[in-house]
Amino acid sequence: MKTRVLFIIIGHFHLLPSLLSGTTVTQSETFIHVQEGETISITCAVHLINSTLTGMYLKKNWKTFDKIFHISNTMDFVVDQKYQDRITHNGPLKELIITLRQLFRNDSGIYFCEAVIKTDSRPLTVFGSGTLIYVSDKTKTSACEIHPEVTSNDTTVETPENSSLMPKVLFVAIAVLTLVCIIFLFVLYKSTMKKCCHYNQSHRVVTSNTEYEDMTFRRSTVQSF
CATH class of the missing domain: 2.60.40.10 (Immunoglobulins)
Structure with missing residues (x-):
């Protein structure tokens, strides 16, 4: 069995x-x-x-x-x-x-x-x-x-022959399953990091634009006075 x-x-x-x-x-x-x-x-x-x-x-x-x-x-x-x-x-x-x-x-x-x-x-x-x-x-x-x-x-x-092979077979099965899990986690990690990098870049661009607009507004205000 x-x-x-x-x-x-x-x-x-x-x-x-x-x-x-x-x-x-x-x-x-x-x-x-x-x-x-x-x-x-x-x-x-x-x-x-x-x-x-x-x-x-x-x-x-x-x-x-x-x-x-x-x-x-x-x-x-x-x-x-x-x-x-x-x-x-x-x-x-x-x-x-x-x-x-x-x-x-x-x-x-x-x-x-x-x-x-x-x-x-x-x-x-x-x-x-x-x-x-x-x-x-x-x-x-x-x-x-x-x-x-x-x-x-x-x-x-x-059979005795099959029984002696069972530990080896079980070890290979566990090794393959572990490898599949590692590959899945690696792909998931890369995908998450890519999304985070994209978000950070977008956030920096928005922040830079906001700071530039704020500085421009201050300059125009000072000149008006």
Whole structure:
């Protein structure tokens, strides 16, 4: 359960660009458990706001983001050599269905849909929340035999390997969140300082004009006497 919670937290850090563009990418599944040789499908659905969809990536693992598959808005596509003849796609680019066949154990990982969009200001990439795929040995008859923590009512995968990675994952998540907060506070500080400087300059101009007018009035008064 802890592994899946951390995975969801990390996945949502990649949603930050969607807050800027308004575009969102959703994935049909959060967690998929299959055995070797089986087939899975991931649907990448894009909701556009004031932008144009120019391409879609399927990337694996949040650390390295290996490019598994890419398709452009002209429907030209490229497949990583390790997945040749094992990936197919169908549907429009906005609701793309990517199918992975003949899965191996080393295909396990977190898969992200990444939409490439064009806005009025600049190109931007928007990530989906991610799909965790766990491929088990097909010699095992059920998930319960592989991990006692997996039951028919709970699809949580808890392994010693995953547990050892949890502190590192949590540290990275906290570090990224801290960095985002620092950047936000810095931008807010710069904006506030800019407004204050502008106000001070305007105030000085008004004060100078008032003093000049007062001096002119005094001179004219003295001359009249």
